[in-house]
Amino acid sequence: MPELQSGARRSKRLTDLQPATQPANQEENWLVQPTQNNRTRRRGGRGRGNAAAAVKGLAAAATTSRPAGRGRGGIRLIDLDPEPPVKAAVPQAVVAPVGAGEAAFNRVEGAADKDNAMEGGSADKILGAEEEGSTTPVPERVQVGNSPAYKTERKLGKGGFGQVYVGRRVSGGSERTGPDAVEVALKFEHRNSKGCNYGPPYEWQVYNTLNGCYGIPWVHYKGRQGDFYILVMDMLGPSLWDVWNSLGQSMSPSMVACIAVEAISILEKLHLKGFVHGDVKPENFLLGQPGSPDEKKLYLIDLGLASRWKDASSGHHVDYDQRPDIFRGTIRYASVHAHLGRTGSRRDDLESLAYTLIFLIKGRLPWQGYQGDNKSFLVCKKKMATSPDLMCCFCPAPFKQFLEAVTNMKFDEEPNYSKLISFFDSLIEPCTILRPIRIDGALKVGQKRGRLLINLEEDEQPKKKVRLGSPATQWISVYNARRPMKQRYHYNVADSRLRQHVDKGNEDGLYISCVASAANLWALIMDAGTGFSAQVYELSAVFLHKDWIMEQWEKNFYISSIAGAANGSSLVVMSKGTPYTQQSYKVSESFPFKWINKKWKEGFHVTSMTTAGSRWGVVMSRNSGFSEQVVELDFLYPSEGIHRRWESGYRITSMAATTDQAAFILSIPRRKMVDETQETLRTSAFPSNHVKEKWSKNLYIASICYGRTVC
Numbered sequence: 001m002p003e004l005q006s007g008a009r010r011s012k013r014l015t016d017l018q019p020a021t022q023p024a025n026q027e028e029n030w031l032v033q034p035t036q037n038n039r040t041r042r043r044g045g046r047g048r049g050n051a052a053a054a055v056k057g058l059a060a061a062a063t064t065s066r067p068a069g070r071g072r073g074g075i076r077l078i079d080l081d082p083e084p085p086v087k088a089a090v091p092q093a094v095v096a097p098v099g100a101g102e103a104a105f106n107r108v109e110g111a112a113d114k115d116n117a118m119e120g121g122s123a124d125k126i127l128g129a130e131e132e133g134s135t136t137p138v139p140e141r142v143q144v145g146n147s148p149a150y151k152t153e154r155k156l157g158k159g160g161f162g163q164v165y166v167g168r169r170v171s172g173g174s175e176r177t178g179p180d181a182v183e184v185a186l187k188f189e190h191r192n193s194k195g196c197n198y199g200p201p202y203e204w205q206v207y208n209t210l211n212g213c214y215g216i217p218w219v220h221y222k223g224r225q226g227d228f229y230i231l232v233m234d235m236l237g238p239s240l241w242d243v244w245n246s247l248g249q250s251m252s253p254s255m256v257a258c259i260a261v262e263a264i265s266i267l268e269k270l271h272l273k274g275f276v277h278g279d280v281k282p283e284n285f286l287l288g289q290p291g292s293p294d295e296k297k298l299y300l301i302d303l304g305l306a307s308r309w310k311d312a313s314s315g316h317h318v319d320y321d322q323r324p325d326i327f328r329g330t331i332r333y334a335s336v337h338a339h340l341g342r343t344g345s346r347r348d349d350l351e352s353l354a355y356t357l358i359f360l361i362k363g364r365l366p367w368q369g370y371q372g373d374n375k376s377f378l379v380c381k382k383k384m385a386t387s388p389d390l391m392c393c394f395c396p397a398p399f400k401q402f403l404e405a406v407t408n409m410k411f412d413e414e415p416n417y418s419k420l421i422s423f424f425d426s427l428i429e430p431c432t433i434l435r436p437i438r439i440d441g442a443l444k445v446g447q448k449r450g451r452l453l454i455n456l457e458e459d460e461q462p463k464k465k466v467r468l469g470s471p472a473t474q475w476i477s478v479y480n481a482r483r484p485m486k487q488r489y490h491y492n493v494a495d496s497r498l499r500q501h502v503d504k505g506n507e508d509g510l511y512i513s514c515v516a517s518a519a520n521l522w523a524l525i526m527d528a529g530t531g532f533s534a535q536v537y538e539l540s541a542v543f544l545h546k547d548w549i550m551e552q553w554e555k556n557f558y559i560s561s562i563a564g565a566a567n568g569s570s571l572v573v574m575s576k577g578t579p580y581t582q583q584s585y586k587v588s589e590s591f592p593f594k595w596i597n598k599k600w601k602e603g604f605h606v607t608s609m610t611t612a613g614s615r616w617g618v619v620m621s622r623n624s625g626f627s628e629q630v631v632e633l634d635f636l637y638p639s640e641g642i643h644r645r646w647e648s649g650y651r652i653t654s655m656a657a658t659t660d661q662a663a664f665i666l667s668i669p670r671r672k673m674v675d676e677t678q679e680t681l682r683t684s685a686f687p688s689n690h691v692k693e694k695w696s697k698n699l700y701i702a703s704i705c706y707g708r709t710v711c
């Protein structure tokens with residue numbers, strides 16, 4: 001066990017239930033003096049192209065007690081993880097920058113865009129609104145491409161995008177399904193509807209690849225008639241939502257087990273074609289037509305939110321990304337990753353399926369009933385905070401096993417469909433005739449099951465559980481490799497003692513490099529290596545005191561670090577000698593990703609960030625020295641995302657956390673760093689001993705914050 005890791009684990013274990021800071025009388029100050037023999041130890045960090053390999057090698061090194069091979073000039077990226085764990089932003093002020101010699105000006109930005117939420121009958125689907133198409137009458141007679149002519153009859157249903165009617169063939173036709181069917185389903189989308197801005201609906205493109213895929217209804221003809229784009233499809237029967245309603249709003253576990261295995265096999269086939277569905281929910285599973293041989297057969301409809309998980313030309317998995325302002329799907333059933341704007345992948349369909357199954361059995365999910373602008377945020381928080389045990393109480397064990405398996409999956413992990421299906425074996429009626437739902441697809445997958453399972457049981461490592469339902473806050477500290485320098489830290493500093501520490505530091509030639517707060521006490525890091533030439537700071541009762549900041553901007557000071565306390569007060573440090581040429585900041589009630597994204601386009605990058613209670617304060621600067629920047633935002637420490645970004649050459653450059661969420665800004669510097677080593681550490685108490693260990697390896701605190709780390 002590596003020394004540091006065990007240290008981190010120990011501190012977590014000891015104070016797991018009381019992760020509060022140490023008492024104020026334990027305020028600690030520390031100074032490190034550079035040691036001569038450290039000077040020549042690190043040279044020639046590797047180029048970015050090698051980062052992934054280096055990460056691997058060094059991660060392996062980190063599991064031994066050796067000092068991780070740094071002498072060989074590699075890159076060390078270590079996450080010490082003791083125990084892993086959409087409301088409109090109300091901007092207080094966004095003060096636009098003061099360039100040298102430029103006049104200062106203020107600008108208050110509008111509230112961040114609200115999600116376009118639509119209250120559906122059963123759940124809220126985002127990305128869709130009542131549009132012209134639903135008020136314009138659909139044609140009474142339909143004939144598209146070389147299709148037969150159909151008379152439009154009763155309405156079968158309506159979604160956010162389209163309306164679906166029965167089409168009765170005007171003449172000829174003898175079949176129940178297929179291109180010759182007497183009755184078909186006609187899906188109409190108005191040309192002015194949101195999905196048709198650039199021509200035929202996106203779903204049509206998806207059908208080009210998925211038509212005929214197992215469990216997906218056939219589309220026989222498509223074309224435009226008048227103002228409508230029309231799909232002519234096999235007509236199906238009731239949805240699982242309808243069936244659940246007609247059964248008194250519940251379903252037996254054995255019926256839901258059949259649905260589970262067949263749905264997994266349908267998703268497997270769809271995934272095999274390179275797509276993820278993106279909107280798995282009871283309303284999108286339909287049975288075949290009542291009275292037909294397919295009445296117990298399950299189908300998955302609505303490909304309007306499907307996306308590729310596999311690039312069509314290269315065959316590679318699509319790249320990981322997170323855009324916290326993008327949410328596609330239905331709030332009730334969306335995966336946590338979808339809420340957080342992560343690129344969709346196979347795990348997301350399976351997580352939505354898990355929620356669908358539990359809903360069908362229990363008739364309710366713990367996050368139903370939230371309302372308001374921040375509904376998506378609240379639902380996501382609840383999903384993260386509900387343990388599988390609680391979620392699946394009163395459900396047979398296979399449902400919990402399934403939920404745990406799919407919520408622990410990595411972004412690009414290949415699901416083991418046959419293993420997922422096998423969880424439900426014990427609940428499936430052996431006699432085919434007695435099964436409420438046909439499971440033909442699942443049985444085919446099952447044929448290979450015996451062999452596959454043997455390998456799996458031998459190879460598989462137990463996975464760390466990621467959603468434990470017990471929120472916790474910790475110190476998160478980030479260390480960068482630097483040339484030997486003086487660094488000093490103070491923590492548990494009361495307001496009244498701040499000045500004496502800063503004055504003493506300044507006397508010793510140090511400037512504040514970062515600040516943080518826990519339990520309304522400050523942590524202060526002072527360095528000899530900041531490159532600043534002058535510094536001012538203000539402790540204010542308000543969160544980011546606008547007048548003072550503007551005054552300092554006038555004098556060509558720029559914000560170099562900020563911290564907010566739970567009581568709303570803030571510490572703002574402004575310095576001369578930064579590379580910045582313009583600066584802007586925002587205070588908001590939710591993480592202001594939309595604003596950050598807008599500012600990125602204007603050439604700004606996030607240079608400091610903090611929280612006060614549930615509010616976020618973000619500072620962005622021009623000429624920050626970064627070429628690229630991304631965000632990782634989560635309800636726990638986003639270990640997977642950070643590792644992925646590290647492998648692409650990003651390093652953490654700012655971070656902040658509330659008691660609910662942690663946000664990390666990762667950047668690629670314009671100038672290549674000599675040594676790209678970065679380590680993160682999470683500890684219940686301020687990491688005073690760890691810092692000293694890091695210093696001995698020429699790793700210095702680059703950012704520190706206190707907040708949510710596990711869930």
Ligand SMILES: Nc1ncnc2c1ncn2[C@@H]1O[C@H](COP(=O)(O)OP(=O)(O)OP(=O)(O)O)[C@@H](O)[C@H]1O
Nearest residue numbers: 156157158159160161162164185234235236302304
């Ligand atoms: N092939 C079909 N046979 C019978 N009913 C259908 C068929 N396709 C769709 N429906 C009904 O029409 C409704 C709307 O269809 P669909 O979900 O494809 O439309 P949408 O506008 O894309 O919906 P969403 O808002 O969920 O994206 C469905 O919920 C279902 O009740």
